[in-house]
Amino acid sequence: MNAQDDVHDEGGRRLDQIRLTGLSATGYHGVFAHERREGQTFVADVVVHLDTRRAAAGDDLAHTVDYGELAQLVVAVLGGEPVDLVETVAERIAATVLARPHVQAVDVAVHKPQAPITVPFGDVVVAIRRDRTKLPAAEPYRPPTGQVRRGDGRHPVTADQPGARSAPPLAEPPAPTPEPAQPVPVATAQAAPPVPARVSVADALSGGVPTTDAGRRAHDAGPDGAGAVLVGPAPTGAVPTGVMPAVPAGPAAEAWSAPHEEPSYSYDGPPTELMAPVVDVERTAPTSPAPEAARTELMAPVTDVVEGELVLDAFDEPPAHPVRAVLALGANLGPAQDTLRQAVADLAATPGLEVVAVSPLARTAAVGPEQPDYLNAVVLTRTTLAPRELLRAVQAVELRHGRERREHWGPRTLDIDVVVHGETLGVTDDLELPHPRAHQRAFVLQPWAQVDPEAVLPGLGGGPVALLAATAPDRDGVRWMALDWLTAPVPAANAEPDGAGEAHHP
Numbered sequence: 001m002n003a004q005d006d007v008h009d010e011g012g013r014r015l016d017q018i019r020l021t022g023l024s025a026t027g028y029h030g031v032f033a034h035e036r037r038e039g040q041t042f043v044a045d046v047v048v049h050l051d052t053r054r055a056a057a058g059d060d061l062a063h064t065v066d067y068g069e070l071a072q073l074v075v076a077v078l079g080g081e082p083v084d085l086v087e088t089v090a091e092r093i094a095a096t097v098l099a100r101p102h103v104q105a106v107d108v109a110v111h112k113p114q115a116p117i118t119v120p121f122g123d124v125v126v127a128i129r130r131d132r133t134k135l136p137a138a139e140p141y142r143p144p145t146g147q148v149r150r151g152d153g154r155h156p157v158t159a160d161q162p163g164a165r166s167a168p169p170l171a172e173p174p175a176p177t178p179e180p181a182q183p184v185p186v187a188t189a190q191a192a193p194p195v196p197a198r199v200s201v202a203d204a205l206s207g208g209v210p211t212t213d214a215g216r217r218a219h220d221a222g223p224d225g226a227g228a229v230l231v232g233p234a235p236t237g238a239v240p241t242g243v244m245p246a247v248p249a250g251p252a253a254e255a256w257s258a259p260h261e262e263p264s265y266s267y268d269g270p271p272t273e274l275m276a277p278v279v280d281v282e283r284t285a286p287t288s289p290a291p292e293a294a295r296t297e298l299m300a301p302v303t304d305v306v307e308g309e310l311v312l313d314a315f316d317e318p319p320a321h322p323v324r325a326v327l328a329l330g331a332n333l334g335p336a337q338d339t340l341r342q343a344v345a346d347l348a349a350t351p352g353l354e355v356v357a358v359s360p361l362a363r364t365a366a367v368g369p370e371q372p373d374y375l376n377a378v379v380l381t382r383t384t385l386a387p388r389e390l391l392r393a394v395q396a397v398e399l400r401h402g403r404e405r406r407e408h409w410g411p412r413t414l415d416i417d418v419v420v421h422g423e424t425l426g427v428t429d430d431l432e433l434p435h436p437r438a439h440q441r442a443f444v445l446q447p448w449a450q451v452d453p454e455a456v457l458p459g460l461g462g463g464p465v466a467l468l469a470a471t472a473p474d475r476d477g478v479r480w481m482a483l484d485w486l487t488a489p490v491p492a493a494n495a496e497p498d499g500a501g502e503a504h505h506p
């Protein structure tokens with residue numbers, strides 16, 4: 001492989017490659033009538049540049065490009081609608097490949113070995129590179145509905161549900177109930193990590209042992225079948241259990257609606273499948289060609305749409321399928337453990353948001369100005385809310401618990417950050433995804449790694465969460481974690497362990 005063939009990501013890291021060579025078909029491209037009439041062999045080589053780590057970490061096709069599917073698309077362009085120029089064929093292939101999720105850049109070489117050249121020759125090749133800064137000057141190929149079948153049994157797929165596209169409305173934010181500032185009381189604690197297993201809300205709040213794998217089962221369960229335990233809306237102070245059905249097992253075929261569409265959401269995969277596709281790019285930029293739309297998926301804010309007075313962007317797009325979202329909770333004022341419990345119940349009661357599992361509770365030294373220790377937890381959810389709707393929903397929960405923003409990184413009764421929402425990456429004035437500081441915060445990463453040991457944080461600075469947690473600058477500030485914090489009686493403030501409420505400097 002030549003170094004000049006490499007493509008690098010924004011951090012300067014060389015992207016991985018998937019190469020397909022010698023794809024061939026009889027095509028009818030050319031400027032001469034006989035070429036249009038008789039056809040000839042066209043051959044394509046394609047190099048896809050992408051980051052394959054996440055797919056490899058979870059052994060999950062959903063996070064990479066299916067080369068079989070790609071090969072079909074390329075051959076369909078070669079043998080498809082006739083055009084005059086090889087350049088146009090190459091451009092069309094590039095557009096088609098770039099419209100696939102995860103693809104950062106593509107090299108395309110189209111060979112025309114039987115070209116009408118009047119001297120002896122070996123081959124004629126048009127070779128191009130296209131990426132998200134140099135977009136293809138062609139429309140991607142869109143196969144007719146039903147032409148390509150997808151799904152392999154390991155990754156069951158479901159048909160797109162039109163009804164699933166709009167998220168339920170948010171609940172009205174309830175009236176704020178400010179709490180007086182107090183040091184942090186906590187329930188049963190145990191020494192800092194390792195904490196052996198994840199805690200499922202369903203288990204914890206039904207009084208079961210909170211160290212089972214039920215959280216993971218729930219997180220892996222699908223939207224349509226039966227069998228998995230999950231939480232439903234809860235009255236204040238408790239998160240009752242409900243049922244989230246699972247996707248039927250076995251292979252399933254999905255009709256193509258557009259070439260950019262992700263393999264649909266599967267709950268059978270490993271926990272690293274936490275991030276699922278979010279932005280239906282066709283709906284995001286209905287009038288844009290697909291390469292633009294695909295870019296929208298990566299850079300959410302690029303396509304602002306003015307609707308009346310409101311400027312909308314991709315963060316306002318509800319996902320086509322429920323996606324997994326990770327929320328980080330923190331509190332260091334007032335009855336923090338109670339507040340966090342209530343917050344979990346409030347989140348579970350939010351329409352369009354389902355709480356799947358809750359991490360152990362971590363006691364952490366404050367990062368930032370001098371202030372009492374925090375209690376931190378991470379909540380794994382599944383949501384049909386758009387990223388910005390989710391932000392508003394968590395802010396409504398913050399508000400309900402008297403959240404005020406007086407000091408940057410200062411003490412607070414409740415803070416809830418959206419760490420990730422599906423696979424959405426983007427920056428706007430009010431929302432950045434993934435959360436820009438999550439990758440360096442042990443107070444987020446350690447609880448997250450406990451509840452989902454194989455989680456991977458997407459985006460710049462991302463990677464396996466457990467690894468990031470082990471190297472985060474504030475890792476020594478994570479003092480201990482409590483497994484039974486959702487159910488155990490909260491001790492009185494004077495019964496807290498040593499060091500509680502002390503200010504700490506990282």
Ligand SMILES: Nc1ncnc2c1ncn2[C@@H]1O[C@H](COP(=O)(O)OP(=O)(O)OP(=O)(O)O)[C@@H](O)[C@H]1O
Pocket residue numbers: 391405407408409410415416417418419429430431432433434435436437
């Ligand atoms: N992923 C995100 N999750 C939550 N808020 C975000 C996110 N991205 C941007 N924001 C914006 O950040 C603003 C400030 O949030 P907040 O007051 O919670 O910050 P903070 O807790 O003091 O600091 P930090 O963001 O470092 O946790 C919010 O009003 C929100 O609009």
Ligand SMILES: Nc1nc2c(c(=O)[nH]1)N=C(CO)CN2
Pocket residue numbers: 329330331364365366367368374376409410415443
């Ligand atoms: N340990 C800890 N430190 C913090 C936290 C937090 O949740 N935990 N939140 C902050 C602002 O969101 C600032 N500093």
